[in-house]
Amino acid sequence: MTELVWSVSWETDLDDAEHEPLTALLARAYPAETDRLVGGRSWTGARPELRIVARDGGVPVAHAGIIRRFLRADPHHGPGRDVLVGHVGLVAVDPDQHRGGVGRALMAQVVDTLVGLDVPFGFLTCGPDVEGFYRAVGWTRLPGVAVRMVSIDDCVVTDQDPAMVHAAGRPLTDWPAASVLAQDGRGI
Ligand SMILES: CC(C)(COP(=O)(O)OP(=O)(O)OC[C@H]1O[C@@H](n2cnc3c(N)ncnc32)[C@H](O)[C@@H]1OP(=O)(O)O)[C@@H](O)C(=O)NCCC(=O)NCCS
Structure with missing residues:
Protein backbone atom coordinates (compact mmCIF):
# COMPACT_ATOMS: atom_id res chain seq x y z
CA MET A 1 0.00 0.00 0.00
CA THR A 2 1.34 3.43 -0.94
CA GLU A 3 0.64 6.39 1.31
CA LEU A 4 -3.06 7.24 1.38
CA VAL A 5 -4.17 10.63 0.07
CA TRP A 6 -7.10 12.06 2.03
CA SER A 7 -9.71 14.52 0.80
CA VAL A 8 -12.76 16.19 2.31
CA SER A 9 -15.23 17.36 -0.33
CA TRP A 10 -18.64 19.02 -0.33
CA GLU A 11 -21.11 17.04 -2.39
CA THR A 12 -21.73 19.82 -4.90
CA ASP A 13 -17.99 20.18 -5.51
CA LEU A 14 -17.57 16.58 -6.72
CA ASP A 15 -17.58 15.98 -10.47
CA ASP A 16 -20.06 13.40 -11.77
CA ALA A 17 -17.12 11.24 -12.85
CA GLU A 18 -15.85 11.00 -9.25
CA HIS A 19 -18.94 9.10 -8.11
CA GLU A 20 -18.41 5.88 -10.06
CA PRO A 21 -15.23 4.80 -8.24
CA LEU A 22 -16.88 5.73 -4.93
CA THR A 23 -19.89 3.58 -5.86
CA ALA A 24 -17.53 0.70 -6.67
CA LEU A 25 -15.83 0.98 -3.27
CA LEU A 26 -19.15 1.18 -1.40
CA ALA A 27 -20.59 -1.78 -3.32
CA ARG A 28 -17.54 -3.86 -2.35
CA ALA A 29 -17.86 -2.85 1.29
CA TYR A 30 -21.68 -3.26 1.39
CA PRO A 31 -22.42 -6.33 -0.78
CA ALA A 32 -26.05 -6.40 0.44
CA GLU A 33 -26.61 -2.94 -1.07
CA THR A 34 -25.39 -3.55 -4.61
CA ASP A 35 -28.92 -3.01 -6.00
CA ARG A 36 -28.82 0.57 -4.75
CA LEU A 37 -25.16 1.26 -5.50
CA VAL A 38 -25.14 1.33 -9.27
CA GLY A 39 -23.19 3.45 -11.75
CA GLY A 40 -22.67 6.91 -10.32
CA ARG A 41 -25.23 6.47 -7.52
CA SER A 42 -22.75 6.51 -4.66
CA TRP A 43 -25.30 6.68 -1.83
CA THR A 44 -28.01 4.39 -0.42
CA GLY A 45 -30.31 6.73 1.50
CA ALA A 46 -29.66 10.44 1.80
CA ARG A 47 -26.73 11.96 -0.09
CA PRO A 48 -24.02 13.23 2.21
CA GLU A 49 -23.14 16.91 2.53
CA LEU A 50 -19.47 16.08 2.92
CA ARG A 51 -17.41 13.08 1.95
CA ILE A 52 -14.10 12.02 3.43
CA VAL A 53 -12.19 9.80 1.02
CA ALA A 54 -8.79 8.09 1.13
CA ARG A 55 -7.23 7.19 -2.21
CA ASP A 56 -4.42 4.74 -2.85
CA GLY A 57 -2.80 5.40 -6.22
CA GLY A 58 -5.87 7.48 -7.14
CA VAL A 59 -8.33 4.68 -6.29
CA PRO A 60 -10.74 5.23 -3.37
CA VAL A 61 -10.07 2.77 -0.54
CA ALA A 62 -11.92 4.41 2.36
CA HIS A 63 -15.00 6.62 2.55
CA ALA A 64 -17.31 8.28 5.06
CA GLY A 65 -20.17 10.73 4.58
CA ILE A 66 -21.50 13.41 6.93
CA ILE A 67 -24.80 15.29 7.03
CA ARG A 68 -25.58 17.93 9.64
CA ARG A 69 -29.05 17.47 11.12
CA PHE A 70 -31.09 17.87 14.27
CA LEU A 71 -32.23 14.83 16.19
CA ARG A 72 -35.42 15.38 18.18
CA ALA A 73 -35.33 14.16 21.74
CA ASP A 74 -38.78 12.62 22.37
CA PRO A 75 -40.11 14.33 25.54
CA HIS A 76 -42.30 11.25 26.28
CA HIS A 77 -39.12 9.25 26.78
CA GLY A 78 -37.06 11.26 29.23
CA PRO A 79 -35.71 14.78 29.48
CA GLY A 80 -33.89 16.32 26.60
CA ARG A 81 -33.89 18.79 23.78
CA ASP A 82 -33.21 18.67 20.10
CA VAL A 83 -29.56 18.19 19.35
CA LEU A 84 -27.45 19.18 16.36
CA VAL A 85 -25.24 16.36 15.13
CA GLY A 86 -22.93 15.57 12.30
CA VAL A 91 -18.38 4.30 6.43
CA ALA A 92 -16.40 1.88 4.32
CA VAL A 93 -12.90 0.50 3.88
CA ASP A 94 -11.94 -1.59 0.87
CA PRO A 95 -12.29 -5.25 1.99
CA ASP A 96 -8.72 -5.93 0.80
CA GLN A 97 -7.52 -3.49 3.46
CA HIS A 98 -9.71 -4.47 6.42
CA ARG A 99 -8.04 -4.79 9.82
CA GLY A 100 -5.03 -2.78 8.71
CA GLY A 101 -5.80 0.45 10.55
CA VAL A 102 -7.40 2.31 7.63
CA GLY A 103 -10.80 2.44 9.38
CA ARG A 104 -9.15 3.99 12.46
CA ALA A 105 -7.43 6.60 10.28
CA LEU A 106 -10.73 7.27 8.50
CA MET A 107 -12.61 7.87 11.76
CA ALA A 108 -9.84 10.21 12.98
CA GLN A 109 -10.41 12.25 9.81
CA VAL A 110 -14.17 12.13 10.48
CA VAL A 111 -13.75 13.54 14.00
CA ASP A 112 -11.41 16.28 12.73
CA THR A 113 -14.04 17.17 10.13
CA LEU A 114 -16.83 17.24 12.73
CA VAL A 115 -14.75 19.59 14.88
CA GLY A 116 -14.10 21.78 11.81
CA LEU A 117 -17.85 21.90 11.12
CA ASP A 118 -18.36 23.17 14.66
CA VAL A 119 -21.12 20.66 15.42
CA PRO A 120 -21.50 19.63 19.06
CA PHE A 121 -21.51 15.87 18.42
CA GLY A 122 -20.97 13.15 15.88
CA PHE A 123 -23.72 10.54 15.66
CA LEU A 124 -24.27 7.27 13.83
CA THR A 125 -26.18 4.04 14.06
CA CYS A 126 -24.57 0.75 13.17
CA GLY A 127 -25.06 -2.98 13.10
CA PRO A 128 -24.07 -4.92 16.24
CA ASP A 129 -21.28 -6.54 14.18
CA VAL A 130 -19.38 -3.25 13.91
CA GLU A 131 -20.18 -1.69 17.29
CA GLY A 132 -16.80 -2.97 18.48
CA PHE A 133 -15.05 -1.10 15.68
CA TYR A 134 -16.65 2.21 16.64
CA ARG A 135 -15.90 1.60 20.31
CA ALA A 136 -12.29 0.78 19.45
CA VAL A 137 -11.90 4.13 17.67
CA GLY A 138 -13.40 6.16 20.50
CA TRP A 139 -17.15 6.28 19.93
CA THR A 140 -19.59 5.68 22.80
CA ARG A 141 -22.82 3.69 22.64
CA LEU A 142 -25.92 5.46 23.95
CA PRO A 143 -27.24 2.80 26.33
CA GLY A 144 -30.90 1.86 25.85
CA VAL A 145 -31.51 4.48 23.16
CA ALA A 146 -33.75 3.74 20.17
CA VAL A 147 -33.90 5.90 17.06
CA ARG A 148 -37.18 6.53 15.26
CA MET A 149 -36.18 7.09 11.67
CA VAL A 150 -37.05 6.98 8.00
CA SER A 151 -35.30 3.89 6.70
CA ILE A 152 -33.55 3.69 3.34
CA ASP A 153 -36.71 1.89 2.16
CA ASP A 154 -38.68 5.03 3.16
CA CYS A 155 -40.48 3.29 6.03
CA VAL A 156 -40.76 4.83 9.48
CA VAL A 157 -39.14 2.39 11.87
CA THR A 158 -37.88 2.33 15.45
CA ASP A 159 -34.30 1.13 15.24
CA GLN A 160 -32.83 -0.62 18.27
CA ASP A 161 -29.39 -1.04 16.67
CA PRO A 162 -26.46 0.59 18.47
CA ALA A 163 -26.62 4.40 18.42
CA MET A 164 -23.11 5.82 18.83
CA VAL A 165 -21.89 9.32 19.64
CA HIS A 166 -18.59 11.17 19.67
CA ALA A 167 -17.90 14.53 21.30
CA ALA A 168 -16.98 17.27 18.83
CA GLY A 169 -17.66 20.76 20.19
CA ARG A 170 -19.38 19.67 23.44
CA PRO A 171 -18.71 17.04 26.09
CA LEU A 172 -20.82 13.86 26.07
CA THR A 173 -22.28 14.93 29.43
CA ASP A 174 -24.29 17.52 27.43
CA TRP A 175 -26.01 14.81 25.36
CA PRO A 176 -29.82 14.80 26.00
CA ALA A 177 -31.06 12.02 28.27
CA ALA A 178 -34.13 10.96 26.21
CA SER A 179 -34.26 7.25 25.41
CA VAL A 180 -35.97 7.79 22.03
CA LEU A 181 -34.51 10.10 19.41
CA ALA A 182 -36.30 11.00 16.19
CA GLN A 183 -34.31 11.34 13.01
CA ASP A 184 -36.84 12.78 10.60
CA GLY A 185 -34.68 13.11 7.49
CA ARG A 186 -33.68 10.14 5.39
CA GLY A 187 -30.83 8.10 6.87
CA ILE A 188 -27.37 8.38 5.37
C1 LIG B 1 -16.01 -1.43 9.79
C2 LIG B 1 -14.79 -1.10 8.91
C3 LIG B 1 -14.92 0.32 8.38
C4 LIG B 1 -13.51 -1.24 9.77
O1 LIG B 1 -12.40 -0.84 8.99
P1 LIG B 1 -10.94 -1.46 9.26
O2 LIG B 1 -9.99 -0.75 8.38
O3 LIG B 1 -11.01 -2.93 9.15
O4 LIG B 1 -10.71 -1.05 10.77
P2 LIG B 1 -9.28 -0.94 11.53
O5 LIG B 1 -8.37 -1.99 11.00
O6 LIG B 1 -8.79 0.47 11.48
O7 LIG B 1 -9.70 -1.30 13.01
C5 LIG B 1 -9.70 -0.34 14.09
C6 LIG B 1 -10.02 -1.10 15.35
O8 LIG B 1 -11.35 -1.64 15.26
C7 LIG B 1 -11.31 -3.06 15.43
N1 LIG B 1 -12.31 -3.61 14.53
C8 LIG B 1 -12.34 -3.52 13.19
N2 LIG B 1 -13.46 -4.09 12.71
C9 LIG B 1 -14.12 -4.57 13.78
C10 LIG B 1 -15.36 -5.26 13.94
N3 LIG B 1 -16.15 -5.58 12.90
N4 LIG B 1 -15.76 -5.58 15.21
C11 LIG B 1 -15.01 -5.25 16.29
N5 LIG B 1 -13.83 -4.56 16.19
C12 LIG B 1 -13.41 -4.26 14.95
C13 LIG B 1 -9.89 -3.48 15.07
O9 LIG B 1 -9.54 -4.68 15.68
C14 LIG B 1 -9.09 -2.29 15.58
O10 LIG B 1 -8.97 -2.38 16.98
P3 LIG B 1 -7.51 -2.18 17.69
O11 LIG B 1 -6.86 -1.01 17.00
O12 LIG B 1 -7.87 -1.92 19.11
O13 LIG B 1 -6.80 -3.45 17.43
C15 LIG B 1 -14.67 -2.14 7.75
O14 LIG B 1 -14.72 -3.44 8.29
C16 LIG B 1 -15.76 -2.01 6.70
O15 LIG B 1 -15.67 -1.21 5.77
N6 LIG B 1 -16.82 -2.86 6.81
C17 LIG B 1 -17.87 -2.91 5.80
C18 LIG B 1 -18.78 -1.73 5.84
C19 LIG B 1 -19.36 -1.49 7.22
O16 LIG B 1 -19.85 -2.40 7.89
N7 LIG B 1 -19.30 -0.21 7.66
C20 LIG B 1 -19.86 0.22 8.90
C21 LIG B 1 -21.31 0.48 8.70
S1 LIG B 1 -22.08 1.21 10.14
Whole structure:
Protein backbone atom coordinates (compact mmCIF):
# COMPACT_ATOMS: atom_id res chain seq x y z
CA MET A 1 0.00 0.00 0.00
CA THR A 2 1.34 3.43 -0.94
CA GLU A 3 0.64 6.39 1.31
CA LEU A 4 -3.06 7.24 1.38
CA VAL A 5 -4.17 10.63 0.07
CA TRP A 6 -7.10 12.06 2.03
CA SER A 7 -9.71 14.52 0.80
CA VAL A 8 -12.76 16.19 2.31
CA SER A 9 -15.23 17.36 -0.33
CA TRP A 10 -18.64 19.02 -0.33
CA GLU A 11 -21.11 17.04 -2.39
CA THR A 12 -21.73 19.82 -4.90
CA ASP A 13 -17.99 20.18 -5.51
CA LEU A 14 -17.57 16.58 -6.72
CA ASP A 15 -17.58 15.98 -10.47
CA ASP A 16 -20.06 13.40 -11.77
CA ALA A 17 -17.12 11.24 -12.85
CA GLU A 18 -15.85 11.00 -9.25
CA HIS A 19 -18.94 9.10 -8.11
CA GLU A 20 -18.41 5.88 -10.06
CA PRO A 21 -15.23 4.80 -8.24
CA LEU A 22 -16.88 5.73 -4.93
CA THR A 23 -19.89 3.58 -5.86
CA ALA A 24 -17.53 0.70 -6.67
CA LEU A 25 -15.83 0.98 -3.27
CA LEU A 26 -19.15 1.18 -1.40
CA ALA A 27 -20.59 -1.78 -3.32
CA ARG A 28 -17.54 -3.86 -2.35
CA ALA A 29 -17.86 -2.85 1.29
CA TYR A 30 -21.68 -3.26 1.39
CA PRO A 31 -22.42 -6.33 -0.78
CA ALA A 32 -26.05 -6.40 0.44
CA GLU A 33 -26.61 -2.94 -1.07
CA THR A 34 -25.39 -3.55 -4.61
CA ASP A 35 -28.92 -3.01 -6.00
CA ARG A 36 -28.82 0.57 -4.75
CA LEU A 37 -25.16 1.26 -5.50
CA VAL A 38 -25.14 1.33 -9.27
CA GLY A 39 -23.19 3.45 -11.75
CA GLY A 40 -22.67 6.91 -10.32
CA ARG A 41 -25.23 6.47 -7.52
CA SER A 42 -22.75 6.51 -4.66
CA TRP A 43 -25.30 6.68 -1.83
CA THR A 44 -28.01 4.39 -0.42
CA GLY A 45 -30.31 6.73 1.50
CA ALA A 46 -29.66 10.44 1.80
CA ARG A 47 -26.73 11.96 -0.09
CA PRO A 48 -24.02 13.23 2.21
CA GLU A 49 -23.14 16.91 2.53
CA LEU A 50 -19.47 16.08 2.92
CA ARG A 51 -17.41 13.08 1.95
CA ILE A 52 -14.10 12.02 3.43
CA VAL A 53 -12.19 9.80 1.02
CA ALA A 54 -8.79 8.09 1.13
CA ARG A 55 -7.23 7.19 -2.21
CA ASP A 56 -4.42 4.74 -2.85
CA GLY A 57 -2.80 5.40 -6.22
CA GLY A 58 -5.87 7.48 -7.14
CA VAL A 59 -8.33 4.68 -6.29
CA PRO A 60 -10.74 5.23 -3.37
CA VAL A 61 -10.07 2.77 -0.54
CA ALA A 62 -11.92 4.41 2.36
CA HIS A 63 -15.00 6.62 2.55
CA ALA A 64 -17.31 8.28 5.06
CA GLY A 65 -20.17 10.73 4.58
CA ILE A 66 -21.50 13.41 6.93
CA ILE A 67 -24.80 15.29 7.03
CA ARG A 68 -25.58 17.93 9.64
CA ARG A 69 -29.05 17.47 11.12
CA PHE A 70 -31.09 17.87 14.27
CA LEU A 71 -32.23 14.83 16.19
CA ARG A 72 -35.42 15.38 18.18
CA ALA A 73 -35.33 14.16 21.74
CA ASP A 74 -38.78 12.62 22.37
CA PRO A 75 -40.11 14.33 25.54
CA HIS A 76 -42.30 11.25 26.28
CA HIS A 77 -39.12 9.25 26.78
CA GLY A 78 -37.06 11.26 29.23
CA PRO A 79 -35.71 14.78 29.48
CA GLY A 80 -33.89 16.32 26.60
CA ARG A 81 -33.89 18.79 23.78
CA ASP A 82 -33.21 18.67 20.10
CA VAL A 83 -29.56 18.19 19.35
CA LEU A 84 -27.45 19.18 16.36
CA VAL A 85 -25.24 16.36 15.13
CA GLY A 86 -22.93 15.57 12.30
CA HIS A 87 -24.61 12.37 11.17
CA VAL A 88 -21.99 9.95 9.89
CA GLY A 89 -22.67 7.13 7.44
CA LEU A 90 -21.45 5.23 4.39
CA VAL A 91 -18.38 4.30 6.43
CA ALA A 92 -16.40 1.88 4.32
CA VAL A 93 -12.90 0.50 3.88
CA ASP A 94 -11.94 -1.59 0.87
CA PRO A 95 -12.29 -5.25 1.99
CA ASP A 96 -8.72 -5.93 0.80
CA GLN A 97 -7.52 -3.49 3.46
CA HIS A 98 -9.71 -4.47 6.42
CA ARG A 99 -8.04 -4.79 9.82
CA GLY A 100 -5.03 -2.78 8.71
CA GLY A 101 -5.80 0.45 10.55
CA VAL A 102 -7.40 2.31 7.63
CA GLY A 103 -10.80 2.44 9.38
CA ARG A 104 -9.15 3.99 12.46
CA ALA A 105 -7.43 6.60 10.28
CA LEU A 106 -10.73 7.27 8.50
CA MET A 107 -12.61 7.87 11.76
CA ALA A 108 -9.84 10.21 12.98
CA GLN A 109 -10.41 12.25 9.81
CA VAL A 110 -14.17 12.13 10.48
CA VAL A 111 -13.75 13.54 14.00
CA ASP A 112 -11.41 16.28 12.73
CA THR A 113 -14.04 17.17 10.13
CA LEU A 114 -16.83 17.24 12.73
CA VAL A 115 -14.75 19.59 14.88
CA GLY A 116 -14.10 21.78 11.81
CA LEU A 117 -17.85 21.90 11.12
CA ASP A 118 -18.36 23.17 14.66
CA VAL A 119 -21.12 20.66 15.42
CA PRO A 120 -21.50 19.63 19.06
CA PHE A 121 -21.51 15.87 18.42
CA GLY A 122 -20.97 13.15 15.88
CA PHE A 123 -23.72 10.54 15.66
CA LEU A 124 -24.27 7.27 13.83
CA THR A 125 -26.18 4.04 14.06
CA CYS A 126 -24.57 0.75 13.17
CA GLY A 127 -25.06 -2.98 13.10
CA PRO A 128 -24.07 -4.92 16.24
CA ASP A 129 -21.28 -6.54 14.18
CA VAL A 130 -19.38 -3.25 13.91
CA GLU A 131 -20.18 -1.69 17.29
CA GLY A 132 -16.80 -2.97 18.48
CA PHE A 133 -15.05 -1.10 15.68
CA TYR A 134 -16.65 2.21 16.64
CA ARG A 135 -15.90 1.60 20.31
CA ALA A 136 -12.29 0.78 19.45
CA VAL A 137 -11.90 4.13 17.67
CA GLY A 138 -13.40 6.16 20.50
CA TRP A 139 -17.15 6.28 19.93
CA THR A 140 -19.59 5.68 22.80
CA ARG A 141 -22.82 3.69 22.64
CA LEU A 142 -25.92 5.46 23.95
CA PRO A 143 -27.24 2.80 26.33
CA GLY A 144 -30.90 1.86 25.85
CA VAL A 145 -31.51 4.48 23.16
CA ALA A 146 -33.75 3.74 20.17
CA VAL A 147 -33.90 5.90 17.06
CA ARG A 148 -37.18 6.53 15.26
CA MET A 149 -36.18 7.09 11.67
CA VAL A 150 -37.05 6.98 8.00
CA SER A 151 -35.30 3.89 6.70
CA ILE A 152 -33.55 3.69 3.34
CA ASP A 153 -36.71 1.89 2.16
CA ASP A 154 -38.68 5.03 3.16
CA CYS A 155 -40.48 3.29 6.03
CA VAL A 156 -40.76 4.83 9.48
CA VAL A 157 -39.14 2.39 11.87
CA THR A 158 -37.88 2.33 15.45
CA ASP A 159 -34.30 1.13 15.24
CA GLN A 160 -32.83 -0.62 18.27
CA ASP A 161 -29.39 -1.04 16.67
CA PRO A 162 -26.46 0.59 18.47
CA ALA A 163 -26.62 4.40 18.42
CA MET A 164 -23.11 5.82 18.83
CA VAL A 165 -21.89 9.32 19.64
CA HIS A 166 -18.59 11.17 19.67
CA ALA A 167 -17.90 14.53 21.30
CA ALA A 168 -16.98 17.27 18.83
CA GLY A 169 -17.66 20.76 20.19
CA ARG A 170 -19.38 19.67 23.44
CA PRO A 171 -18.71 17.04 26.09
CA LEU A 172 -20.82 13.86 26.07
CA THR A 173 -22.28 14.93 29.43
CA ASP A 174 -24.29 17.52 27.43
CA TRP A 175 -26.01 14.81 25.36
CA PRO A 176 -29.82 14.80 26.00
CA ALA A 177 -31.06 12.02 28.27
CA ALA A 178 -34.13 10.96 26.21
CA SER A 179 -34.26 7.25 25.41
CA VAL A 180 -35.97 7.79 22.03
CA LEU A 181 -34.51 10.10 19.41
CA ALA A 182 -36.30 11.00 16.19
CA GLN A 183 -34.31 11.34 13.01
CA ASP A 184 -36.84 12.78 10.60
CA GLY A 185 -34.68 13.11 7.49
CA ARG A 186 -33.68 10.14 5.39
CA GLY A 187 -30.83 8.10 6.87
CA ILE A 188 -27.37 8.38 5.37
C1 LIG B 1 -16.01 -1.43 9.79
C2 LIG B 1 -14.79 -1.10 8.91
C3 LIG B 1 -14.92 0.32 8.38
C4 LIG B 1 -13.51 -1.24 9.77
O1 LIG B 1 -12.40 -0.84 8.99
P1 LIG B 1 -10.94 -1.46 9.26
O2 LIG B 1 -9.99 -0.75 8.38
O3 LIG B 1 -11.01 -2.93 9.15
O4 LIG B 1 -10.71 -1.05 10.77
P2 LIG B 1 -9.28 -0.94 11.53
O5 LIG B 1 -8.37 -1.99 11.00
O6 LIG B 1 -8.79 0.47 11.48
O7 LIG B 1 -9.70 -1.30 13.01
C5 LIG B 1 -9.70 -0.34 14.09
C6 LIG B 1 -10.02 -1.10 15.35
O8 LIG B 1 -11.35 -1.64 15.26
C7 LIG B 1 -11.31 -3.06 15.43
N1 LIG B 1 -12.31 -3.61 14.53
C8 LIG B 1 -12.34 -3.52 13.19
N2 LIG B 1 -13.46 -4.09 12.71
C9 LIG B 1 -14.12 -4.57 13.78
C10 LIG B 1 -15.36 -5.26 13.94
N3 LIG B 1 -16.15 -5.58 12.90
N4 LIG B 1 -15.76 -5.58 15.21
C11 LIG B 1 -15.01 -5.25 16.29
N5 LIG B 1 -13.83 -4.56 16.19
C12 LIG B 1 -13.41 -4.26 14.95
C13 LIG B 1 -9.89 -3.48 15.07
O9 LIG B 1 -9.54 -4.68 15.68
C14 LIG B 1 -9.09 -2.29 15.58
O10 LIG B 1 -8.97 -2.38 16.98
P3 LIG B 1 -7.51 -2.18 17.69
O11 LIG B 1 -6.86 -1.01 17.00
O12 LIG B 1 -7.87 -1.92 19.11
O13 LIG B 1 -6.80 -3.45 17.43
C15 LIG B 1 -14.67 -2.14 7.75
O14 LIG B 1 -14.72 -3.44 8.29
C16 LIG B 1 -15.76 -2.01 6.70
O15 LIG B 1 -15.67 -1.21 5.77
N6 LIG B 1 -16.82 -2.86 6.81
C17 LIG B 1 -17.87 -2.91 5.80
C18 LIG B 1 -18.78 -1.73 5.84
C19 LIG B 1 -19.36 -1.49 7.22
O16 LIG B 1 -19.85 -2.40 7.89
N7 LIG B 1 -19.30 -0.21 7.66
C20 LIG B 1 -19.86 0.22 8.90
C21 LIG B 1 -21.31 0.48 8.70
S1 LIG B 1 -22.08 1.21 10.14
